[in-house]
Amino acid sequence: MNITKIFRFEGAHIVRGCSSVRCRENIHGHSYRVEVSLESDRLDNGFMVMDFSLLSKVKVLIDSFDHSYSVWDKESEEFMQMVDTFNKRHVTMPISPSAEGYSLLLFYVIDRIIKNTSFANNEGHVQLFSVKVHETETGSATCFAKDMEMVFFDLNDLKFSEGIQKEWKTPTWWHDLLQNKVFENEKPI
Numbered sequence: 001m002n003i004t005k006i007f008r009f010e011g012a013h014i015v016r017g018c019s020s021v022r023c024r025e026n027i028h029g030h031s032y033r034v035e036v037s038l039e040s041d042r043l044d045n046g047f048m049v050m051d052f053s054l055l056s057k058v059k060v061l062i063d064s065f066d067h068s069y070s071v072w073d074k075e076s077e078e079f080m081q082m083v084d085t086f087n088k089r090h091v092t093m094p095i096s097p098s099a100e101g102y103s104l105l106l107f108y109v110i111d112r113i114i115k116n117t118s119f120a121n122n123e124g125h126v127q128l129f130s131v132k133v134h135e136t137e138t139g140s141a142t143c144f145a146k147d148m149e150m151v152f153f154d155l156n157d158l159k160f161s162e163g164i165q166k167e168w169k170t171p172t173w174w175h176d177l178l179q180n181k182v183f184e185n186e187k188p189i
């Protein structure tokens with residue numbers, strides 16, 4: 001069975017190298033909608049694949065892109081310096097921030113979050129099924145596990161600015177993920 005949780009963020013970017021001139025030459029923004037789907041072979045004690053509330057780290061991750069500029073790490077030094085100087089919230093990405101790029105990157109990170117989550121309510125084998133990123137009402141990209149073969153990066157290649165990190169309620173969560181620490185969930189009473 002699959003479940004889906006929708007997250008949103010307001011983000012800005014340039015997509016270098018794409019066919020659309022407006023898109024590749026101008027900073028512009030979108031109201032993104034991210035659909036995170038999970039699958040499992042069994043239901044937990046609450047007859048759920050997993051409780052949506054256990055996706056709190058996914059919420060923090062996606063909110064980190066909110067009111068933020070996403071900069072591809074292949075941009076020129078000069079451009080990256082400009083972004084750093086004039087934008088408190090920016091994310092440096094190892095992949096161009098197209099809808100496809102976001103879906104691949106988010107799939108990679110969310111997959112790690114799910115794999116590092118310890119479930120305590122008799123959940124089955126919960127795994128990430130897909131991440132769909134809507135850039136506009138009419139355009140989206142969906143990443144499945146097999147699509148990760150198209151790219152090569154790791155968590156260390158994704159960098160959140162100080163302005164973003166300062167707003168994290170649990171400042172260590174990203175470091176914990178980098179260290180492969182398990183996110184423990186309390187057993188329901």
Ligand SMILES: Nc1nc2c(c(=O)[nH]1)N=C([C@H](O)[C@H](O)COP(=O)(O)OP(=O)(O)OP(=O)(O)O)CN2
Binds near residue numbers: 015020
């Ligand atoms: N395959 C992709 N194509 C395009 C992407 C993308 O991420 N993946 N991104 C863009 C631009 O970011 C652009 O701002 C959005 O373009 P588009 O969907 O064409 O948006 P419009 O509002 O102009 O679309 P209409 O439906 O024609 O109003 C471009 N392409």
